[in-house]
Amino acid sequence: MGVFISGTYLGHKKMSLVHEDSQVVLTTAAPKDNNGDGSSFSPTDLLTGSLGACMMTIIGIVADRDGVDLAGSYFRAEKIMSQSPRRVGEIIIELHLPQHLTPEHRRKYEQAAQTCPVHHSLHPEITVSLSYHYDR
Numbered sequence: 001m002g003v004f005i006s007g008t009y010l011g012h013k014k015m016s017l018v019h020e021d022s023q024v025v026l027t028t029a030a031p032k033d034n035n036g037d038g039s040s041f042s043p044t045d046l047l048t049g050s051l052g053a054c055m056m057t058i059i060g061i062v063a064d065r066d067g068v069d070l071a072g073s074y075f076r077a078e079k080i081m082s083q084s085p086r087r088v089g090e091i092i093i094e095l096h097l098p099q100h101l102t103p104e105h106r107r108k109y110e111q112a113a114q115t116c117p118v119h120h121s122l123h124p125e126i127t128v129s130l131s132y133h134y135d136r
Contacts, residue, residue, distance in 0.1 A: 014040070033081070044088050047118075048079040051128070052093050054118035059095070062112040068105060073097045073136055090127040098136045106134065
């Protein structure tokens with residue numbers, strides 16, 4: 001069974017999205033570089049954020065199995081657009097994890113991040129540059 005998301009155009013290049021299971025609402029806006037006001041996430045911003053969130057979530061699933069608390073870990077992502085055709089060309093992801101992780105856990109979690117379904121769903125021409133920082 002799938003997950004349903006519905007969307008309503010609000011005008012002014014903005015959308016209201018509803019996650020139908022939870023009824024959580026998210027608003028998108030066209031970015032400034034594409035005739036929008038940049039007042040919220042753009043659809044391609046969501047793609048970028050989805051990749052980082054997916055990677056951290058997969059790492060969290062594996063860490064939970066290991067009994068390792070990763071609360072406070074975070075990612076930072078940069079989206080770089082290509083112009084012809086206009087699409088996401090590169091996503092740069094920095095994953096920030098705890099310093100105290102053992103070398104075994106670090107390897108395990110770095111491998112887990114690579115199994116993220118969003119990453120596997122991206123077009124192969126999108127470059128994903130990934131770095132790990134053990135500084136938390």
